[in-house]
Amino acid sequence: MKLPWLTPVLDRPGPFVSLHLDTTRTDPNAAGQLEARWGQMRSRLAADGAPAELLARIEDTVLSPSPIGGRHGRSIFASDTDILVDRVLPVPPAVESAHRGEFPHLLPMMRLIPFAVSQLLIVVDRAGADLHLRAPENPSITNGPHGLGEHASVEGGHDELHKASVAGGGQHGWRTNNFEARVEDSWERNADAVASAVEKNLRERQIDMVLLSGDVRAMGLLREALGRESRARLIEVSGGTRGAALDRGPFREELIRTTEEFIVARQQELATRFRESQARDGASVGGALEVSQALGRGQVDELVFVSGHEPAGIEELLRGALATDAAISALPEDADGIPEGVGALLRWRDDATPSNSIGSMSGDSRRE
Secondary structure (H helix, E strand, C coil): CCCHHHHHHHCCCCCEEEEEEECCCCCCCHHHHHHHHHHHHHHHHHHCCCCHHHHHHHHHHHHCCCCCCCCCEEEEEECCCCEEEEEEECCCCCCCEEEEECCCCCHHHHCCHHHCCCEEEEEEECCEEEEEEECCCCCCCCCECCCCEEEEEEECCCCCCCCCCCCCCCCCCHHHHHHHHHHHHHHHHHHHHHHHHHHHHHHHCCCCEEEEEECHHHHHHHHHHCCHHHHHHEEECCCCCCCCCCCCHHHHHHHHHHHHHHHHHHHHHHHHHHHHHHHCCCCEEECHHHHHHHHHCCCEEEEEEECCCCCCCHHHHHHHHHHCCCEEEEECCCCCCCHHHEEEEECCCCCCCCCCCHHHCCCCHHHC
């Protein structure tokens, strides 16, 4: 994942305050617990030299009720005079932390990169569709204020939606057949209108998952109306209904399950791609020293690290990746085949690039 919004942190001199905390408020006692945890963090930051005025501004931000429901967290990076980055996290950090030092403390947030998934949920019926956009910094699938989430409705405009009943007489023969043909045509035209809106969103936005739910017949018509590439990206989710609540009940559980499966599959694909590039001596390097050298030469396209098994110098490697516009990805702690817990997929390689063959590396057990 590319992280251009972290540029303000790289462009300023230290010291920096780095704060990573769980801001979930699903429990009635959560607000009081958050206030107590922040109070302890504030005391530590003040003892480390953070200005009182800055800490007061951070407190106002941290303790203000969030419009976002469900489990989530927050990362804040600040200089002594300004809050540089204030980011909602799709899940709480594994470990809360507050740090003040010469460089920002990036790792707690970077470990959550796999969960930063953008989604377009399409809930269709035969009249049109509701489109719901979930951004990585907004865990809620429903609309939120301040630009954190958005949704739109698409109405096809063709309203002959219901076929005639063949029971009871009076609607038989060619008249009924002609009416039913008009109904089918209305459904198809409505599907075309929805498809146009979906294609526009996919062209203009970076969307990881495209989820489709709703009326079965309308789902089929939308599939037919979409282009081949968009059609191939659709992931069907059962249980969605236009105008119904999306963040509760069985449908919410189905969304969570589908998203978790997508995250696992994407991490597995990345780990496999790295291992295959290593095995064929392709465009990758593994190990802290090799990755550091590649970063220094501007070769790294994507930095990959294993959560919980990062090398001692991971913070410097993360800053190097951000400074050279490299993507950063985190793998689960049980991922194997990543020497010393860090590797890099390269933009290019030459004779001066360290060998990326695992078999050619030293006997360090963490490298094999």
